[in-house]
Amino acid sequence: MKSAPLLEANNVSVRYANGEVALRNLTFQVDQPSFVAIVGPNGSGKSTLLKTALGLLEPYQGDMRVLGFDTISQSASIRKRVRYVPQRDRIQLTVPLKVKDIAVMGRLLKKSPPRSASDEDINRTHEALEMVNMDELSDRPFNELSGGQRQRVLVARALAGEGPLMMLDEPLAGTDAESQNLIVDALGEYHKDTGVNVIMVTHDLNPIHTLVKDVLMMKNSLVGIGTPCDVMDPKVLEKVYGPGARVLEYAGHRYCVTRDSGVDRH
Ligand SMILES: Nc1ncnc2c1ncn2[C@@H]1O[C@H](COP(=O)(O)OP(=O)(O)OP(=O)(O)O)[C@@H](O)[C@H]1O
Numbered sequence: 001m002k003s004a005p006l007l008e009a010n011n012v013s014v015r016y017a018n019g020e021v022a023l024r025n026l027t028f029q030v031d032q033p034s035f036v037a038i039v040g041p042n043g044s045g046k047s048t049l050l051k052t053a054l055g056l057l058e059p060y061q062g063d064m065r066v067l068g069f070d071t072i073s074q075s076a077s078i079r080k081r082v083r084y085v086p087q088r089d090r091i092q093l094t095v096p097l098k099v100k101d102i103a104v105m106g107r108l109l110k111k112s113p114p115r116s117a118s119d120e121d122i123n124r125t126h127e128a129l130e131m132v133n134m135d136e137l138s139d140r141p142f143n144e145l146s147g148g149q150r151q152r153v154l155v156a157r158a159l160a161g162e163g164p165l166m167m168l169d170e171p172l173a174g175t176d177a178e179s180q181n182l183i184v185d186a187l188g189e190y191h192k193d194t195g196v197n198v199i200m201v202t203h204d205l206n207p208i209h210t211l212v213k214d215v216l217m218m219k220n221s222l223v224g225i226g227t228p229c230d231v232m233d234p235k236v237l238e239k240v241y242g243p244g245a246r247v248l249e250y251a252g253h254r255y256c257v258t259r260d261s262g263v264d265r266h
């Protein structure tokens with residue numbers, strides 16, 4: 001039997017309580033398995049799209065399905081299957097949790113209470129921390145880490161979890177080249193080995209261009225959908241980034257130069 005589409009939006013529009021329409025008439029389908037990149041400038045609705053897919057925001061028009069489940073009537077089924085890494089994590093630490101405590105949470109939160117960690121939980125967590133080169137710091141207090149190290153731990157928390165879909169909102173923001181490579185390589189390998197779907201919001205396609213199968217280019221409405229090369233189209237880019245955007249071709253690759261994200265290679 002063919003599996004349900006990964007994402008399906010049917011004329012979806014979302015507005016916030018203040019009346020601001022953040023998503024306008026989105027209609028698209030992405031099949032699984034996929035590694036999806038959601039790109040677009042600040043305020044273009046990328047985070048709103050992820051929150052809508054999780055059922056945290058309700059469209060005032062249209063409907064969305066994730067893995068075949070309706071985001072409103074079946075949101076519990078979606079949340080059970082999704083590992084979500086929010087933008088700029090908002091874990092407020094009143095107790096000094098260690099790296100390993102944060103990383104194991106992805107597994108514990110999906111259990112019913114009393115939520116104690118089994119040997120398998122602990123082993124999977126260590127493996128995930130190793131994938132992003134953070135296992136050596138697993139006993140360090142999380143709030144003593146640098147921003148890039150924290151991002152790696154949060155990605156490890158998602159990698160240690162279970163469920164056929166990972167959603168990450170700008171996991172590369174504020175990371176240096178080393179952290180970026182560790183995160184990208186870990187996600188890429190994991191996706192290839194397990195077939196788990198990845199949906200990642202990013203400002204810069206360049207670090208993940210070889211992994212990505214489908215790109216959604218947003219500017220509140222959907223302005224482009226396709227492979228990285230398809231959306232590196234001068235007309236599409238001008239609609240999103242204005243007349244400053246350029247596409248250069250060199251040695252069989254397309255380079256996208258925008259004021260927003262620098263250079264993207266495809
Ligand atoms: N809680 C909120 N209440 C009101 N308006 C909001 C809220 N969250 C986001 N918005 C607005 O909705 C629009 C889309 O925001 P969103 O956070 O989805 O953008 P984004 O593409 O993720 O941006 P960024 O790249 O800065 O993370 C923006 O204009 C923003 O101001």
Ligand SMILES: [Mg+2]
Binds near residue numbers: 087
């Ligand atoms: Mg955002």
